Amino acid sequence: xxxxxxxxxxxxxxxxxxxxxxxxxxxxxxxxxxxxxxxxxxxxxxxxxxxxxxxxxxxxxxxxxxxxxxxxxxxxxxxxxxxxxxxxxxxxxxxxxxxxxxxxxxxxxxxxxxxxxxxxxxxxxxxxxxxxxxxxxxxxxxxxxxxxxxxxxxxxxxxxxxxxxxxxxxxxxxxxxxxxxxxxxxxxxxxxxxxxxxxxxxxxxxxxxx
Numbered sequence: 001x002x003x004x005x006x007x008x009x010x011x012x013x014x015x016x017x018x019x020x021x022x023x024x025x026x027x028x029x030x031x032x033x034x035x036x037x038x039x040x041x042x043x044x045x046x047x048x049x050x051x052x053x054x055x056x057x058x059x060x061x062x063x064x065x066x067x068x069x070x071x072x073x074x075x076x077x078x079x080x081x082x083x084x085x086x087x088x089x090x091x092x093x094x095x096x097x098x099x100x101x102x103x104x105x106x107x108x109x110x111x112x113x114x115x116x117x118x119x120x121x122x123x124x125x126x127x128x129x130x131x132x133x134x135x136x137x138x139x140x141x142x143x144x145x146x147x148x149x150x151x152x153x154x155x156x157x158x159x160x161x162x163x164x165x166x167x168x169x170x171x172x173x174x175x176x177x178x179x180x181x182x183x184x185x186x187x188x189x190x191x192x193x194x195x196x197x198x199x200x201x202x203x204x205x206x207x208x209x210x
Contacts, residue, residue, distance in 0.1 A: 004202040014182055024177045025161045026203040032133040033208055038096040042120040043137030046190045048101040050137055057201040058097040066093035066209050120149035130157030139189040141169020150174040165189040
């Protein structure tokens with residue numbers, strides 16, 4: 001795992017002061033999976049795209065193929081003995097992760113009927129369990145719907161990892177770890193956040209599927 005983090009620091013010297021925060025976030029995410037919990041992500045605009053992107057790297061093979069174990073293949077074979085090999089070849093091990101930006105019908109209904117500032121918080125309340133992790137992305141750290149989700153998550157015993165710009169904003173006060181990209185420019189923050197969460201996904205994958 002150290003190699004991915006060292007390479008990130010070498011490729012992006014500007015974020016070298018964040019090494020300890022990134023390692024802490026990786027440790028939290030790895031522990032989350034090892035205890036049978038799941039990861040949530042949320043954000044707005046470009047951060048919504050990053051939230052989706054991160055889930056995409058977690059739910060399927062990222063740097064490795066993540067082949068099913070022989071015991072998993074045997075379980076499939078109990079129900080479909082003639083198709084087990086084919087099914088197994090077309091599945092990959094997953095790190096359970098859910099993007100809260102994807103539920104369009106729920107999001108629009110809740111925003112219209114209740115309060116758009118709680119659109120992510122409602123999903124955390126309905127789906128989250130103690131020990132889960134919320135990765136909350138906000139370049140300013142002040143996105144109201146992201147902050148409210150972090151508050152509800154913290155109240156429920158869900159660990160919050162914030163990914164923000166250099167100020168940290170309000171969000172940092174509700175997080176167990178905050179990774180603050182060293183910029184106040186939205187585009188630059190997002191440019192730095194992508195290699196950071198790629199590194200996190202690489203570290204988790206290697207720890208879970210060595």
